[in-house]
Amino acid sequence: MNHQTLNVAVVGGTGYSGGELCRLLLNHPHVGSIWPTARGDEEFERIHANLRGSSLSFVTLEDVQARVDELDVVFFCTPSGQAMRQAGWFLERDVKVVDVSADFRFADPATYQRVYGTAHAAPELLAEAAYGVTELNREAIAKSRLVANPGCYVITAILGLTPLLRAGWADLNSPLHLSAVNGTTGAGNKPKRPIMHAEALNSMLPYSMEGHRHGPELETHLAVAAGRDLVVDFNTAHGNFARGIHLQANLAVNPDLAATMSRERLLGCLTEFYGAGAEGEFFVRVNDLAKSGGLNAKDYDVYPGVASVTGSNFCHIGADYDERRGIIKILSVTDNLVKGAAGSAIQNMNVMLGLEETLALRTYGL
Amino acid sequence: MNHQTLNVAVVGGTGYSGGELCRLLLNHPHVGSIWPTARGDEEFERIHANLRGSSLSFVTLEDVQARVDELDVVFFCTPSGQAMRQAGWFLERDVKVVDVSADFRFADPATYQRVYGTAHAAPELLAEAAYGVTELNREAIAKSRLVANPGCYVITAILGLTPLLRAGWADLNSPLHLSAVNGTTGAGNKPKRPIMHAEALNSMLPYSMEGHRHGPELETHLAVAAGRDLVVDFNTAHGNFARGIHLQANLAVNPDLAATMSRERLLGCLTEFYGAGAEGEFFVRVNDLAKSGGLNAKDYDVYPGVASVTGSNFCHIGADYDERRGIIKILSVTDNLVKGAAGSAIQNMNVMLGLEETLALRTYGL
Amino acid sequence: MNHQTLNVAVVGGTGYSGGELCRLLLNHPHVGSIWPTARGDEEFERIHANLRGSSLSFVTLEDVQARVDELDVVFFCTPSGQAMRQAGWFLERDVKVVDVSADFRFADPATYQRVYGTAHAAPELLAEAAYGVTELNREAIAKSRLVANPGCYVITAILGLTPLLRAGWADLNSPLHLSAVNGTTGAGNKPKRPIMHAEALNSMLPYSMEGHRHGPELETHLAVAAGRDLVVDFNTAHGNFARGIHLQANLAVNPDLAATMSRERLLGCLTEFYGAGAEGEFFVRVNDLAKSGGLNAKDYDVYPGVASVTGSNFCHIGADYDERRGIIKILSVTDNLVKGAAGSAIQNMNVMLGLEETLALRTYGL
Amino acid sequence: MNHQTLNVAVVGGTGYSGGELCRLLLNHPHVGSIWPTARGDEEFERIHANLRGSSLSFVTLEDVQARVDELDVVFFCTPSGQAMRQAGWFLERDVKVVDVSADFRFADPATYQRVYGTAHAAPELLAEAAYGVTELNREAIAKSRLVANPGCYVITAILGLTPLLRAGWADLNSPLHLSAVNGTTGAGNKPKRPIMHAEALNSMLPYSMEGHRHGPELETHLAVAAGRDLVVDFNTAHGNFARGIHLQANLAVNPDLAATMSRERLLGCLTEFYGAGAEGEFFVRVNDLAKSGGLNAKDYDVYPGVASVTGSNFCHIGADYDERRGIIKILSVTDNLVKGAAGSAIQNMNVMLGLEETLALRTYGL
Incomplete structure (x- = not known):
């Protein structure tokens, strides 16, 4: 893999977690393109004013899917229920998936159903999802193609x-x-x-x-x-x-x-x-x-x-x-938004891809 | 008692509780003079800018003691250990005492000593101190000349x-x-x-x-x-x-x-x-x-x-x-600062003096 | 006038100015009933949580109009354009009007039209509206039945x-x-x-x-x-x-x-x-x-x-x-919300009615 | 110069600007050692809790001077009057100086004296100090050994x-x-x-x-x-x-x-x-x-x-x-603290040393 040209998608790019992923990925030395998705015609800089001038703009999920061959990693920052419907499609096309939503956090589909009130749409993927507390589960994450990012x-x-x-x-x-x-x-x-x-x-x-x-x-x-x-x-x-x-x-x-x-x-x-x-x-x-x-x-x-x-x-x-x-x-x-969401997600991506774990994440707190 | 001419002292008038007592007492229809004390030469309006133009100014504890004949109520907003040394002097001169500090909150002097690390200086007063949760202890407060205002x-x-x-x-x-x-x-x-x-x-x-x-x-x-x-x-x-x-x-x-x-x-x-x-x-x-x-x-x-x-x-x-x-x-x-300190203190004063309990305290929150 | 039984309406009671009027009027010694209006079925305590337990509830403008005989003062806390349509109706029925909105702030209807982009609906009332900076215009306010409360x-x-x-x-x-x-x-x-x-x-x-x-x-x-x-x-x-x-x-x-x-x-x-x-x-x-x-x-x-x-x-x-x-x-x-809106409005009401000017308003800042 | 081993000192490391310099320099890829100075025995992590575990600790100015041979850059985050007394010593020993204080911001010593009320201690250095608005003065900064970082x-x-x-x-x-x-x-x-x-x-x-x-x-x-x-x-x-x-x-x-x-x-x-x-x-x-x-x-x-x-x-x-x-x-x-102080200071250091200007500074705002 040419690390200089990692292309990543952020599905659900209008929320705070999605914006934070963009903010951090802009400083990732191996990330080339970042494709945040939005459903409507939102302007990226009106939603994420801190990223003014970053040249990012929203695309649709369909845009991302159309360029899946160029895609290395997809992050889901979507409401519960969406990632479990779409993760499989990306995995089949050799795209690593980091789900920042709650869809893959329980190994047992029955628990998911009890807590979220609906049947899990991809129970076959639950067993392979690595739970993304990097410090405690590093080896499993390194071997995984699907990480369930923990709740904040x-x-x-x-x-x-x-x-x-x-x-x-x-x-x-x-x-x-x-x-x-x-x-x-x-x-x-x-x-x-x-x-x-x-x-x-x-x-x-x-x-x-x-x-x-x-x-x-x-x-x-x-x-x-x-x-x-x-x-x-x-x-x-x-x-x-x-x-x-x-x-x-x-x-x-x-x-x-x-x-x-x-x-x-x-x-x-x-x-x-x-x-x-x-x-x-x-x-x-x-x-x-x-x-x-x-x-x-x-x-x-x-x-x-x-x-x-x-x-x-x-x-x-x-x-x-x-x-x-x-x-x-x-x-x-x-x-x-960082260790509780976007930062852990990138940390997990780094581990999945065999990159240095702290890339894009070394900035100290204010 | 002529309610129009209640004179009250606030011993320890430079702190937040003391300032809050002054703020509220300024709106008490039966309070005439308010004497907040300070040790040094602080200017009242530099310490309590919200009370600019109120015409209040700091006096010393000695000033208050010199005019004890005119005094109706004394509030203590002092660090632990001061009220228990001075309350008795005022009680003997028929001044009601509301202690906003912690000195009279335990009936048992041994508990005070265990918690505050020093022997109580006026154990004989502990038994008569009414614990000032007005809503739960109204009758005892009404009969008391010494109220221990509870911690916030x-x-x-x-x-x-x-x-x-x-x-x-x-x-x-x-x-x-x-x-x-x-x-x-x-x-x-x-x-x-x-x-x-x-x-x-x-x-x-x-x-x-x-x-x-x-x-x-x-x-x-x-x-x-x-x-x-x-x-x-x-x-x-x-x-x-x-x-x-x-x-x-x-x-x-x-x-x-x-x-x-x-x-x-x-x-x-x-x-x-x-x-x-x-x-x-x-x-x-x-x-x-x-x-x-x-x-x-x-x-x-x-x-x-x-x-x-x-x-x-x-x-x-x-x-x-x-x-x-x-x-x-x-x-x-x-x-x-209000229900947790100065407000309760005034509510207790009102009950002790047989005044309408909500005087000076009816303002709703912001 | 029996000061103990002043009844007042707050047209536009769901906004911050309307809520603040209610908050302050609840402490006015001469105000009996307060009728805040809302258009829908809002619950008063869900909108103004600080007034929980105050027993106030929303009524409609029609409710207020139906009881106009009992009404002494009406406050308008409405968007531009509403007070100028409704103030006359209340004035004709001997109700004093304090307009907290911008409708009566210009003596010249042409200025209103230039600034607000629409013709004034009650130009005949503009001349008699007293501009409500109480400290500077006390005499005119005292004689007036309609006060234009200034912008904050x-x-x-x-x-x-x-x-x-x-x-x-x-x-x-x-x-x-x-x-x-x-x-x-x-x-x-x-x-x-x-x-x-x-x-x-x-x-x-x-x-x-x-x-x-x-x-x-x-x-x-x-x-x-x-x-x-x-x-x-x-x-x-x-x-x-x-x-x-x-x-x-x-x-x-x-x-x-x-x-x-x-x-x-x-x-x-x-x-x-x-x-x-x-x-x-x-x-x-x-x-x-x-x-x-x-x-x-x-x-x-x-x-x-x-x-x-x-x-x-x-x-x-x-x-x-x-x-x-x-x-x-x-x-x-x-x-x-106080001197810039509700407080001045009440101060002006007090002056209009010949009451002590500071009633309900003497609380010091925090 | 071996960029991997830049050693930098932060004179006046206990203040907010000094701490911010440390925070940013910790992420600079070419900075090896960071020596923040303090006068007393402050613990670094008690002063800058955000940098917990960074392994930085305070040294004295004398410690820095003793190791001047290893030093590449010194930042002054000191009160007015200190940098002008010490900058020359470092310059003579081939250490670049970025003064975050106000000492070198006026080319004319008379202006300094008028504003700061005291004669300038190193008027001979004023002419060579480059004023550090990097975007507007890049060439002069690149040639300079002494930069006057502008006020925030x-x-x-x-x-x-x-x-x-x-x-x-x-x-x-x-x-x-x-x-x-x-x-x-x-x-x-x-x-x-x-x-x-x-x-x-x-x-x-x-x-x-x-x-x-x-x-x-x-x-x-x-x-x-x-x-x-x-x-x-x-x-x-x-x-x-x-x-x-x-x-x-x-x-x-x-x-x-x-x-x-x-x-x-x-x-x-x-x-x-x-x-x-x-x-x-x-x-x-x-x-x-x-x-x-x-x-x-x-x-x-x-x-x-x-x-x-x-x-x-x-x-x-x-x-x-x-x-x-x-x-x-x-x-x-x-x-x-960043563009207004520590960030500009590092940007200027990067330019002075011929490094990529944005090193350590590319993080987007929150």
Whole structure:
């Protein structure tokens, strides 16, 4: 393959994830053409003003299909239900597929049907879809032609929790409590009154408290890390920022370990898992700053801050321990549009194609 | 008492709570003079620019003491440890005291010492201090000369949780999980780098994850409502807004009630407890809007929003139920400086003095 | 008139100005019933969540008309063109009218037609409409049955500039340069992509740079203050806040006064005009804090800040002078929904009815 | 030179500009080591949390000097007065210097003295310092060993105004009116009360209205473009965002051209000057979207938005024309820390070293 001439399509190029894919792919040294699709006659620069002058313009899905011979990779940034109908057509024509939507995240079609309320249209492809948390599933992704990019909340949680769950430090007879605050880009770019600036500013918008659609995805994939079933009490809100996920997980400590658990031990577990420095995972960084003060000193910098990863593919993780109540606290932050969507998608593309994994993704957060 | 000539002092008038007391008291029809104190030579209008032209100016504590004969009420907006040293002096001179600090919130001096790390200086006053959640403790407050104004997080939680706890609907063998996002005014007005605009904007600042100082206050006062001991897993952060507390509580449902629990039943419990319309509690309003859509319809308006109560003494409460996992969710929002501090303090003053309870506090949120 | 039983209608009750009128009128001691109108079947509390539990609900314009005998005042918060068709009907039935829309702001129907592109439907009423800058036109308003509430930008500019213009301190052979940043509530509450939270956050949205519709209103009414024609270079943008107008006016100094002009002199002119303390205009406050430092000391507090008047009917005004270039700078800030709309409307109602002018409006900014 | 092993120092690495230089240099393919300096014992990751895990740490200026033999480029991000004392030492040792501070921006030492109030310490270097607006001064920069990086406001203004000034379309007998809103990172990272989150949120902070220090820099360098002296009425404020400059310039039209001036003509002038597509200036993009509506249609997207360039080295420029009043309006937006500081500094370094100009800088805005 001539890496200089990779041609990629972004099906669903008008949304925030599609625009972010274009933004990042424009800096990919091996990508030649980028074909974002739109259904109507939208002007690319009116939708994605940050990419003014990039010379990108929208095409139709049919345009992409007509040039499938030149195409190397297709990304789906479409509503649920579309990728599962179209992925097969591209795979048959030797195009790699990265699905940023939810269509290939469950190996079991019955789970998909239960969560999304409709039968899966391509159950035969589910088994071969690699689940795209790159850091945890690199080998399978490298061999795959179809990657299911994880949900933005889910990848943030999985990266934060897997080390602890694998180590068996949580008491999984109690539910895991997850509370996540997402930027308003996570609500999509279709105008609706509650997400207007004058309405959402200075507020918090909790939603889907009766059970978020990503709850089962969390339960399925965290169970893999834990080696057993578990229950996730998952809570979501949009916060007063445009990008980023601030996720906190509270877990009852394994009673056998309660006596010896500590903040330092938790941080050690994370650091050992992900490594550090040149040896470590490039995109996962553990905040292990020491506390400088006593109780209530408010050392805000000992926890990761979502603004630190904005615009980047990084995930920052921190931890603490409420000794009096035996509760482990994990904090994990990402940019919902990058590590939570477009960045992971490109990272997975890089791995699938045997490219250096961090290409187009090394920019640090603002 | 001639209500037209109430004179009040605000000890600790340079902070956000003190400024907010001045702001609200300026609109109190029965308050004549307001004496905010400062230690140095601060100019009132440089500290509280919103009160420009109000003719208020700082005095010293000594100035207040010298005019104690004219004084009716003193508010303490001071750091922990000051009110307990000075309240007695004012009480002996027939001045009512509302302590906005934490000094009189525990009946038991041993609890105070455990949480604040120092012996209580006026243990003899603790027994007579009325705990100032006005809606739940109105009679005791009316009879009291000393009110312990609750912490901002605590009053927000107590108002949201008391109906359910009294009804016995939660399984208290599991910890209550509380997650609260406070505005940055909650971090005080002393300049520190993490709460600078350029740092805190678009972020979330979790803090005190090892156990927040208000945890024991929550456990003590929620235990009263529940009629038994309980454990509170309490989590706090500052969000990207200046004012307001967005608090969510997750409780395991009482197993005996799991089969019949529902969002509607929870809202019914809240509405029955607080009443509605002209008969109901003026400052507590239940969001019982019906959901208009199906799963994930994102009816953001069925939950209370913190921006709706900004600038007001209202507490809005909502609820939902995760049936699949048996988890009750309560949302409660207040303005941390009003219902969480200065507003409640004035509400308590009104009750102590036999005035109409809502005086100076009826303004709706923005 | 029995002040306890004033009944008022808010025609166009679904927008931000209409909601703000309801919010403020709920605290008016002499207002009995408030009838906000809507065209469809909107639920009041879904539109104005901050007024939850207020017992207000929408009625139709026909409902209001059917009860016109009980009605004292009608406010129009409608798009241009509606009030001029309906005001006459109410006036004939002895109902006072405050038009918050633009229909009665020009005495000359030809100017209206030029600016709004359509003939005025009630030219016979224009002459009797009092222009509602209360502080400058109190007597005419008191005698009037129809008040034209000024545009939010215009009242902010007029209050800031009138003292200087009357004093003849500006060189009006050059254009006045006005630059105003408005909150996003000023863009209305109809969902549109550019004013979504994720789009407008952290940005500025300039608009109508070819000439804003309020330019002629400014030129007309500032010419009255100046006693001569003048040209206003008027520039507008929405900023990253929901409420408030931050307006700056730059004026070439009258060459005859250049040698003696100074910041102190400008502030003196403003203070003399509006008075101070108990004698002064209650809602207009001049920021005359002294600068504490030298060049570039960044004494931010010597200029008024828009956040200081949020939620209030106050206008804060400040000034400075660029001696090197001979340019007078006036800063004037208001809340666009209060002093810029609903607050002034109520202030004018109070004056029309002979009530104390500040009723329902004394709350200080946040 | 072995490009793979460029070693660079960032003197003054604790501020926002210094941190931004580190952030961008970490992605520079030819930079080996980065040595940011600090005076005390600050931990790098506590100051620049976004760069967690980057393995950078602070050194002292003495450390840098001791390794000057290995050093290729030194950036000064220091307060005024430091670079002019130290630049010579580095130049003598064949180290290229990019001064991000203000020390070398005036060719005339007398001007420096007038503006900064102190004599210049290295007047002999002023003549050889190239002024670092790369797009306009590329050849001189390429030949230089010392670049004076322009002020953030100034580069934003120069890029927007130069085409019009060179074309002679403005009437320079009237002052240019410039109004710029900067993010709060522009106020530095030293904690001060007015720039705390709770104070600056939802507000605007005008400052230095008596004459901003960058006014003379503007007047000096815009005069070069105009070929004559001119007066700049320069107005600055911090807005409610952390990064970015939103700058608007209003210019009286040259009377000879008034009859034929139009928005389209202005945009044509800008596009012709900067080019477009692969031929054009990479970092300067003109917003020439057509208006879709009539008067007051509020086509917000026809003007550049500051959020579109956040995090990037781009400058977006737009224009409009107030025909009625003969006023040209230019809008120019940049990220104050990138194009306004660290990005330009690296762009200039690339040009000085003969590297591809866009290295490390191609990332698009968020």
